Amino acid sequence: MKRTLITGGAGYIGSITTRLIRSTGRGVVVLDTLENGHRKAVGDAPFVQGDIADTDLVEKVCREHNVDEVIHFAAYKAVGESMENPTKYFQNNVTGSQRLFDALTRAGVNRVVFSSTAAVYGTPERVPVRETDVLNCESVYAETKLMIERTLGWYSKTTDMRSVVLRYFNAAGATEDSQLGEDWRHSQNLIPHVMKALLGYAPSLKVFGNDFPTPDGTGVRDYIHVEDLAQAHVAALDHLARGGNSITCNVGTGFGTSVMQIIEATERVTGKKVPYEVVERRAGDPAECYADASLIEKTFSWSPSKSLDDIIRTAYNWHSSHPQGH
Numbered sequence: 001m002k003r004t005l006i007t008g009g010a011g012y013i014g015s016i017t018t019r020l021i022r023s024t025g026r027g028v029v030v031l032d033t034l035e036n037g038h039r040k041a042v043g044d045a046p047f048v049q050g051d052i053a054d055t056d057l058v059e060k061v062c063r064e065h066n067v068d069e070v071i072h073f074a075a076y077k078a079v080g081e082s083m084e085n086p087t088k089y090f091q092n093n094v095t096g097s098q099r100l101f102d103a104l105t106r107a108g109v110n111r112v113v114f115s116s117t118a119a120v121y122g123t124p125e126r127v128p129v130r131e132t133d134v135l136n137c138e139s140v141y142a143e144t145k146l147m148i149e150r151t152l153g154w155y156s157k158t159t160d161m162r163s164v165v166l167r168y169f170n171a172a173g174a175t176e177d178s179q180l181g182e183d184w185r186h187s188q189n190l191i192p193h194v195m196k197a198l199l200g201y202a203p204s205l206k207v208f209g210n211d212f213p214t215p216d217g218t219g220v221r222d223y224i225h226v227e228d229l230a231q232a233h234v235a236a237l238d239h240l241a242r243g244g245n246s247i248t249c250n251v252g253t254g255f256g257t258s259v260m261q262i263i264e265a266t267e268r269v270t271g272k273k274v275p276y277e278v279v280e281r282r283a284g285d286p287a288e289c290y291a292d293a294s295l296i297e298k299t300f301s302w303s304p305s306k307s308l309d310d311i312i313r314t315a316y317n318w319h320s321s322h323p324q325g326h
């Protein structure tokens with residue numbers, strides 16, 4: 001059986017994508033250091049504990065497990081930390097990915113799906129933002145993702161490697177059965193913080209500014225359900241398996257939602273109050289960022305199937321049943 005190598009498959013988006021891919025009948029092998037991921041999230045999928053930078057290990061895993069395609073999730077992803085410790089991010093994300101691609105090349109694996117981020121646009125010049133718009137990284141984290149995108153671009157030009165780069169907007173929510181979700185101990189993102197305040201694990205949600213030039217003054221983002229995001233990876237693998245060309249796509253809903261709208265939706269869906277206070281803006285936060293998702297919709301016939309209420313409901317069910325984070 002041919003297998004998909006999934007780096008970072010014990011993490012939030014990685015584990016949910018791994019489960020979805022297995023449900024389609026494909027074989028997988030997960031590679032994860034377990035520094036931030038959880039062994040439990042991999043379930044009974046074939047698993048190797050190790051680093052993407054270990055070229056000998058990656059080459060051996062590819063050969064032994066008959067790997068013919070890869071989804072590369074493994075990375076550090078905390079924006080704030082990347083500004084305090086850039087070396088950690090350049091080394092792990094950029095150097096690690098380059099070593100991974102070297103090992104893949106040696107093992108003859110030439111189809112790669114890569115998790116990138118809408119953070120490569122920084123403060124977009126216009127919304128909805130398109131793939132061809134100006135790239136303006138405002139953090140080391142974003143820069144590392146863009147450097148990996150560009151590295152893949154050069155591998156595509158100079159070798160037989162083909163890649164799909166997926167620029168995620170704001171991944172959120174959990175699986176419908178509450179088996180897999182985000183570890184809120186490792187997250188700086190809005191929805192886990194809303195849930196912490198709602199469930200009494202934090203005194204209140206801090207709303208980072210209500211004086212942005214947006215309809216209600218709070219920041220606007222494009223929240224995409226993690227199971228829809230996982231489905232986009234399956235579509236990307238299918239595209240490459242069909243012989244499709246290298247491509248870079250936004251993965252979002254195309255709709256913007258403000259922080260206040262998230263609070264209101266949470267109160268409506270759960271029937272509980274979200275304690276919150278408005279504080280200073282967070283450094284580097286754009287007012288608005290949401291996707292033009294027409295390229296992925298057209299190229300992969302993919303479109304999101306879940307609503308904002310589904311995101312809130314599944315996140316609430318997951319966090320209330322997994323307060324320890326995993």
Ligand code: WQD
Pocket residue numbers: 077079117118119169170171188189190191193205206207208209218219220221259282285
């Ligand atoms: C969303 C909105 C905040 C927390 C970042 C990275 C991106 C990706 C996802 C990836 C903003 C507001 C948030 C809080 C708040 N990371 N907010 N109180 O900043 O769009 O994207 O995370 O791996 O690359 O840049 O997401 O969830 O942090 O913020 O008011 O406690 O919620 O100001 O408007 P962001 P976010």
